Amino acid sequence: MLGGTYPPGEPLSEIFLAQQFDVSRTPVREALKQLERESLIEIRPKVGTYVREPTKREIVELFQLKEGLEGMAAGLMARRGRTPSLEFLEKNVKASEAASVAHDSERYAQLVHEFHWALVNGSDNTKLVEHYRLLMNQLAFHRLVLKTVENPRRISASSGEHRLVLQMIQDKDHFGAEAAMRNHVYASARELLGGGRNS
Amino acid sequence: MLGGTYPPGEPLSEIFLAQQFDVSRTPVREALKQLERESLIEIRPKVGTYVREPTKREIVELFQLKEGLEGMAAGLMARRGRTPSLEFLEKNVKASEAASVAHDSERYAQLVHEFHWALVNGSDNTKLVEHYRLLMNQLAFHRLVLKTVENPRRISASSGEHRLVLQMIQDKDHFGAEAAMRNHVYASARELLGGGRNS
DNA sequence: CCGCTATTCCTTGCATACAAGAACACTACG
DNA sequence: CGTAGTGTTCTTGTATGCAAGGAATAGCGG
Numbered sequence: 001m002l003g004g005t006y007p008p009g010e011p012l013s014e015i016f017l018a019q020q021f022d023v024s025r026t027p028v029r030e031a032l033k034q035l036e037r038e039s040l041i042e043i044r045p046k047v048g049t050y051v052r053e054p055t056k057r058e059i060v061e062l063f064q065l066k067e068g069l070e071g072m073a074a075g076l077m078a079r080r081g082r083t084p085s086l087e088f089l090e091k092n093v094k095a096s097e098a099a100s101v102a103h104d105s106e107r108y109a110q111l112v113h114e115f116h117w118a119l120v121n122g123s124d125n126t127k128l129v130e131h132y133r134l135l136m137n138q139l140a141f142h143r144l145v146l147k148t149v150e151n152p153r154r155i156s157a158s159s160g161e162h163r164l165v166l167q168m169i170q171d172k173d174h175f176g177a178e179a180a181m182r183n184h185v186y187a188s189a190r191e192l193l194g195g196g197r198n199s
Numbered sequence: 200m201l202g203g204t205y206p207p208g209e210p211l212s213e214i215f216l217a218q219q220f221d222v223s224r225t226p227v228r229e230a231l232k233q234l235e236r237e238s239l240i241e242i243r244p245k246v247g248t249y250v251r252e253p254t255k256r257e258i259v260e261l262f263q264l265k266e267g268l269e270g271m272a273a274g275l276m277a278r279r280g281r282t283p284s285l286e287f288l289e290k291n292v293k294a295s296e297a298a299s300v301a302h303d304s305e306r307y308a309q310l311v312h313e314f315h316w317a318l319v320n321g322s323d324n325t326k327l328v329e330h331y332r333l334l335m336n337q338l339a340f341h342r343l344v345l346k347t348v349e350n351p352r353r354i355s356a357s358s359g360e361h362r363l364v365l366q367m368i369q370d371k372d373h374f375g376a377e378a379a380m381r382n383h384v385y386a387s388a389r390e391l392l393g394g395g396r397n398s
Numbered sequence: 399c400c401g402c403t404a405t406t407c408c409t410t411g412c413a414t415a416c417a418a419g420a421a422c423a424c425t426a427c428g
Numbered sequence: 429c430g431t432a433g434t435g436t437t438c439t440t441g442t443a444t445g446c447a448a449g450g451a452a453t454a455g456c457g458g
Binding site for chain 1: 212225232233236257260262263264267268271275320324325326327330333334337
């Protein structure tokens with residue numbers, strides 16, 4: 001629904017959105033209620049509905065969760081042996097390394113996105129996938145995350161970390177895979193947030 | 200809302216619930232939509248609304264998630280030093296051990312519940328708490344979990360595991376705390392589900 | 399007696415009218 | 429000129445009527 005971008009803090013009246021999508025207020029209200037449960041908007045009763053601005057602390061918390069969930073996924077995937085997800089990951093890492101040496105940061109960003117999702121899906125745990133989707137919904141629409149890291153050094157390091165995670169999964173080292181993935185997510189978050197583990 | 204127990208598979212008509220709570224269908228519908236998002240019920244359009252029965256696989260997946268999230272929480276809490284949550288945990292473990300030797304399984308079950316929640320809250324990560332709450336909502340209403348384990352041997356072992364987790368947190372060993380908590384959750388789940396890591 | 403078909407009843411989905419409350423602007427008074 | 433009071437207008441919350449679709453059942457034909 002909110003495919004585009006509404007500025008944070010902007011009021012979203014139900015009647016306005018209803019006219020936008022040419023429906024009544026009822027389905028709009030249902031959608032807004034969902035978005036409120038996902039912490040994407042804030043509905044103040046009898047006052048108005050506003051696009052929510054995540055606090056810095058929340059961003060840090062979300063990245064901590066991301067680290068834990070993706071680490072879990074890596075560990076679970078490492079126990080599974082050869083799967084279509086693993087083959088996809090292998091091709092993805094190869095393509096990432098190619099994009100890295102070619103300095104094609106846009107393509108690399110896309111491949112990174114696919115890598116993380118393939119890994120989570122590869123965990124073969126639908127509940128984990130569902131929680132991860134919720135988590136990413138909160139992070140994805142934040143402009144902080146949208147600015148793709150274009151630092152060539154970071155891209156090269158990130159690519160190496162991806163390969164390390166892949167290697168651990170191939171070796172069925174679930175312990176190492178989880179650690180490697182956590183380290184990778186932590187490093188990426190640190191790059192985005194500017195260092196410092198706690199707020 | 201669903202404080203009580205509706206049998207799984209039972210149809211829940213909106214109009215019936217509306218009469219039950221003496222409100223119109225609109226707020227009932229909103230509540231049901233939320234419960235559907237939490238996978239507690241299933242709304243088949245133009246057909247009916249039914250209490251959802253989690254599959255065995257989903258139960259296993261949820262326990263895997265529980266293991267990961269509670270492990271995360273233990274690790275995060277171990278980094279925090281002395282907090283009110285830690286003091287609460289210390290008192291809780293003492294009380295648990297007392298209940299264990301007294302074979303008061305009912306009191307022990309209550310203390311276990313408080314232990315897990317105190318630990319998650321002690322992580323000081325509101326997003327983690329929120330995801331954990333969602334997770335437990337799916338598990339709590341399942342009768343499988345409600346049958347408190349009354350095996351004295353398991354109670355004794357569980358109590359010891361709680362103390363070990365507490366010890367690791369006191370020692371600020373976040374790595375050990377996470378491992379100990381994971382092991383505890385895994386052992387408890389195994390007791391409930393009857394062994395076997397995968398379905 | 400069995401199978402097919404049409405109809406009726408039930409459900410949820412949507413649109414709209416009304417109610418309640420909060421914020422804001424305007425006015426009157428100190 | 430400042431401030432308190434009041435009225436208007438906006439918002440969301442709720443109730444209700446209607447529409448659409450699926451399922452079960454009754455009726456009919458073989």
